[in-house]
Amino acid sequence: MPDPLHALVYQLKRTRSLIVVREQRPKQICQVTLEKFMSFGLGSSAFGNTITCLGCANGAGKGSNHRACPNVGTLCCTACNLVKYCSDYCQKQHWSRHRLVCEHPLLNPDWQPAWIGEARKPTFLIHLSYRPPSQRPVESLWGNIPGFDCLQLKFNEGLDPRRNFKLCFPASGDIRDLVKTVNGLPKDYLGQCDILLNDIDAVTMNRNLAVLVALLGPGPSLDESAEVATHLMYSSGLTENTSTYVRRCLYQIYGNGSGDGDILFRSSPTIRGQGKIYAMQTSIGTKRPMEMFFSDLDAEKTNASRKDVLLDPMHEDERHRMFSDLKPEHRIAFMRFWETGILAPFALDASVFSRHNPLLFSPQGEWLGRKDANPLRGWDIPAVLQSGAKHGTEPADIFGCLFFHVKDELREFARRMKDFQINLHLTQFDARVLSKGLSVGVLNAFNGPIFDRVQLSNLLDIIGVRGCLVDWGPLINRENKHSSIVAYSANWHHGRSDATAKDNPRLMEILSKKCLASPDLQVRLGTIFDQGMHSPALIRLIESLDAFVDHEASFLDYLQEHEADFGLNKANLQVRKYHKVHPKRFGIPLAFPRQKLPNLLKEEFYNYFVLGNLQYSSRFVEFEGAGQTSSQENRGDRRARFA
Structure with missing residues (x-):
C-alpha cells in the first residue's frame, strides 16, 4: 500500500493536471470535487x-521513481486508437511495451481465422459430444438483450411527476x-x-441484491459506489479496498445467516434516501450464494479458471x-x-x-460465465460510444x-434512488x-391486480405463451389503460x-438463384465463395440474412399454435398491434x-448486431387489456389480432 504522503502528493499533482486539461478539452469530463478528497479509496x-476521464497510458511515468504518469491522455495512438x-x-517512453499491441497479428486488416490458413472445416461445425465439467459454463452472467425502460412514459402515461407506479420483473436476470x-x-x-x-x-x-446494496449503501460517494458496482457486475477481480467494502456489505445483508428452523430469509439493508430494499427468499436458497460470497479464494486460481473457459484451445475456432x-x-x-x-x-x-470477485465464481473457484463472454450484449452500443467520447x-x-x-448509468440510478421515493422488493x-x-396477497406491497408493467423477459420460452398470459394477465392494473405485459x-x-432464413433448408439454392439473377450480386458473392463453404464472409452473410x-407472420403463427387465444380470453387481454414499450424486433x-x-447504415448494423451481438430473429410482443386499442386498429381477420 502507498504511504499517505505519496498519496497526497499524487492527488495534488493529478488535480493540477486535470484542471489544465479540462481547460484544453471542455467537452471531456474530469471531475475534481471535494468528495475525491473524502474518498474511501x-x-x-x-x-x-x-476514474472520471481517460488517463495517459504511460505506465512507466517520469523521473526516477517510475510511477505511472498522472496526466490525462489527449494524444491518441494512431496505429491502434x-x-x-x-x-x-x-x-x-511507453512504446517498448505498447508495441506488443500495435504489432499484434489481430490488428492486421488481412487477418484470417486459423481454419482458413489450415484449409480445414471449423470445429464449431463439428458436434462435440463431451466437454470436461471444468470447461462447461455454469450459467450466463450477463443478459443477451439490452436493458430497456419498461415504462417509456412519453409513449404511454406521459411525464406527470406525481404519478405512482408498481412494476414487476418476474425473471429479472440482472x-x-x-x-x-x-x-x-x-x-x-x-x-x-x-x-x-x-x-x-x-x-x-x-x-x-449484493450489487444494489454496494451501490446504494451509505458511506462512499456516488462516484465510488458506481465504480464498485460496475466491477461487481463485470470484473472478475476487485481491488483490496473494494473487496473489504464488499465483504462489509455482504455482512450487512446476511449477518450470520438465517435462524434455525426459519423457512424464509428476510433482509432490509440500509440504503441512502427515502426508499427501501426488501429481500425475501427461502432460507435454503441462500446457502449456495453465501458459500460463494464468503469464500476465501486465491485470485490466481480464479483467474486461471476464467481463462480456462475464455481462452480454451478447444474453442479457438x-x-x-x-x-x-x-x-x-x-x-x-x-x-x-x-x-x-x-x-x-x-x-x-x-x-x-488483486482479489477475486466473489459474485462471479463458484465456492470451488470456477468462473460462472460463458466461453464467449461479451458484456456488450446487454447495452445500447451507440449510447456506450457516446459515454466513452464524453470521458475522452x-x-x-x-x-x-x-x-x-x-x-454513468449506475451513478444516475443511485442518485435517483437517493432523491426519489422508490422501494425495491427482491x-x-x-x-x-x-x-x-x-x-x-402474499406480499403486502403488491395486493391484487395492480402492476402498471410486467416485464416477462424470456418466460415465453420457459413456461409458454398460454402459461404467461394465464399467470400474469390478471395482475395488471386495469385502471391504467397503459398497463401492459x-x-x-x-x-x-x-x-x-x-x-427464419438461416434455418431454411433451401437457403443455398435461394442464394444461388439470386446470384444468377443479378450479375452485380454474382460478382460480389463470387469473391465470398472463392474461400469455399467455410468462408468467414459467407458464414457472416448467412447469419445476417434474418x-x-x-418473419412476423411466422411469429404470429407461433403465438396461435401455443394457445395464445386461450390465454388472451382467460385473462381478458389482447395483443398490441403497435408497440409502446419495446419495438417488435431489434x-x-x-x-x-x-x-x-x-x-440501418453499415456502422449502425455493426454496432447493434456485431458488437452488441443481438439476435436477428428475436421477437418482442406486448399484451394489454382487451378493448384498450382503437376499433380501427383491431379490424381485420383473426391474424390481425396478433399483428
Missing part, C-alpha cells in the same frame, strides 16, 4: 481514486432493466414507485469466428478484456485488482467506453409460484424450418411502430 487506480498519451515524451426504467422517470419525480425484482435462480437474485466479424482494434479489445477480466479503459493497470475514450477502446457508460421464487402468491422470445423459431427478413425505433424491417 474504492476507485480503480493505484491509489484508490475513481486504443490508448492516449499526454505528450510525445510519454508515447515514446438489474439493467431496473436501472434503465428508474433512469427514465421524470427528473423531478415526486410519486412513489414500488418495483418487484424476482428470479428463480438463487445466485442471480442474491448477486443482484469459435473465437476466430467472432473475431472475423470484428474490426481489428475490437479484436484486440476483446482479447485484453478476456486476459485481464477487468472492465476498464484499455491502458489501466489491472494488477491492482476512443470507439476502438470499446470496453473503456462500456466502463464509463455502465458507471424475491427468489419460481415465476408461476410467485404469480399465484401475488394473487392471494412485455415479453420476448429468442427460441420461437425452433423446429420451424421455414420461420436481419432483413420479415433495429427498429419505438417511434416507428409500423416499420417491419431494420433500416
Whole structure:
C-alpha cells in the first residue's frame, strides 16, 4: 500500500493536471470535487481514486521513481486508437511495451481465422459430444438483450411527476432493466414507485441484491459506489479496498445467516434516501450464494479458471469466428478484456485488482460465465460510444467506453434512488409460484391486480405463451389503460424450418438463384465463395440474412399454435398491434411502430448486431387489456389480432 504522503502528493499533482486539461478539452469530463478528497479509496487506480476521464497510458511515468504518469491522455495512438498519451515524451517512453499491441497479428486488416490458413472445416461445425465439467459454463452472467425502460412514459402515461407506479420483473436476470426504467422517470419525480425484482435462480437474485446494496449503501460517494458496482457486475477481480467494502456489505445483508428452523430469509439493508430494499427468499436458497460470497479464494486460481473457459484451445475456432466479424482494434479489445477480466479503459493497470470477485465464481473457484463472454450484449452500443467520447475514450477502446457508460448509468440510478421515493422488493421464487402468491396477497406491497408493467423477459420460452398470459394477465392494473405485459422470445423459431432464413433448408439454392439473377450480386458473392463453404464472409452473410427478413407472420403463427387465444380470453387481454414499450424486433425505433424491417447504415448494423451481438430473429410482443386499442386498429381477420 502507498504511504499517505505519496498519496497526497499524487492527488495534488493529478488535480493540477486535470484542471489544465479540462481547460484544453471542455467537452471531456474530469471531475475534481471535494468528495475525491473524502474518498474511501474504492476507485480503480493505484491509489484508490475513481476514474472520471481517460488517463495517459504511460505506465512507466517520469523521473526516477517510475510511477505511472498522472496526466490525462489527449494524444491518441494512431496505429491502434486504443490508448492516449499526454505528450510525445510519454508515447515514446511507453512504446517498448505498447508495441506488443500495435504489432499484434489481430490488428492486421488481412487477418484470417486459423481454419482458413489450415484449409480445414471449423470445429464449431463439428458436434462435440463431451466437454470436461471444468470447461462447461455454469450459467450466463450477463443478459443477451439490452436493458430497456419498461415504462417509456412519453409513449404511454406521459411525464406527470406525481404519478405512482408498481412494476414487476418476474425473471429479472440482472438489474439493467431496473436501472434503465428508474433512469427514465421524470427528473423531478415526486410519486412513489414500488418495483418487484424476482428470479428463480438463487445466485442471480442474491448477486443482484449484493450489487444494489454496494451501490446504494451509505458511506462512499456516488462516484465510488458506481465504480464498485460496475466491477461487481463485470470484473472478475476487485481491488483490496473494494473487496473489504464488499465483504462489509455482504455482512450487512446476511449477518450470520438465517435462524434455525426459519423457512424464509428476510433482509432490509440500509440504503441512502427515502426508499427501501426488501429481500425475501427461502432460507435454503441462500446457502449456495453465501458459500460463494464468503469464500476465501486465491485470485490466481480464479483467474486461471476464467481463462480456462475464455481462452480454451478447444474453442479457438469459435473465437476466430467472432473475431472475423470484428474490426481489428475490437479484436484486440476483446482479447485484453478476456486476459485481464477487468472492465476498464484499455491502458489501466489491472494488477491492482488483486482479489477475486466473489459474485462471479463458484465456492470451488470456477468462473460462472460463458466461453464467449461479451458484456456488450446487454447495452445500447451507440449510447456506450457516446459515454466513452464524453470521458475522452476512443470507439476502438470499446470496453473503456462500456466502463464509463455502465458507471454513468449506475451513478444516475443511485442518485435517483437517493432523491426519489422508490422501494425495491427482491424475491427468489419460481415465476408461476410467485404469480399465484401475488394473487392471494402474499406480499403486502403488491395486493391484487395492480402492476402498471410486467416485464416477462424470456418466460415465453420457459413456461409458454398460454402459461404467461394465464399467470400474469390478471395482475395488471386495469385502471391504467397503459398497463401492459412485455415479453420476448429468442427460441420461437425452433423446429420451424421455414420461420427464419438461416434455418431454411433451401437457403443455398435461394442464394444461388439470386446470384444468377443479378450479375452485380454474382460478382460480389463470387469473391465470398472463392474461400469455399467455410468462408468467414459467407458464414457472416448467412447469419445476417434474418436481419432483413420479415418473419412476423411466422411469429404470429407461433403465438396461435401455443394457445395464445386461450390465454388472451382467460385473462381478458389482447395483443398490441403497435408497440409502446419495446419495438417488435431489434433495429427498429419505438417511434416507428409500423416499420417491419431494420433500416440501418453499415456502422449502425455493426454496432447493434456485431458488437452488441443481438439476435436477428428475436421477437418482442406486448399484451394489454382487451378493448384498450382503437376499433380501427383491431379490424381485420383473426391474424390481425396478433399483428
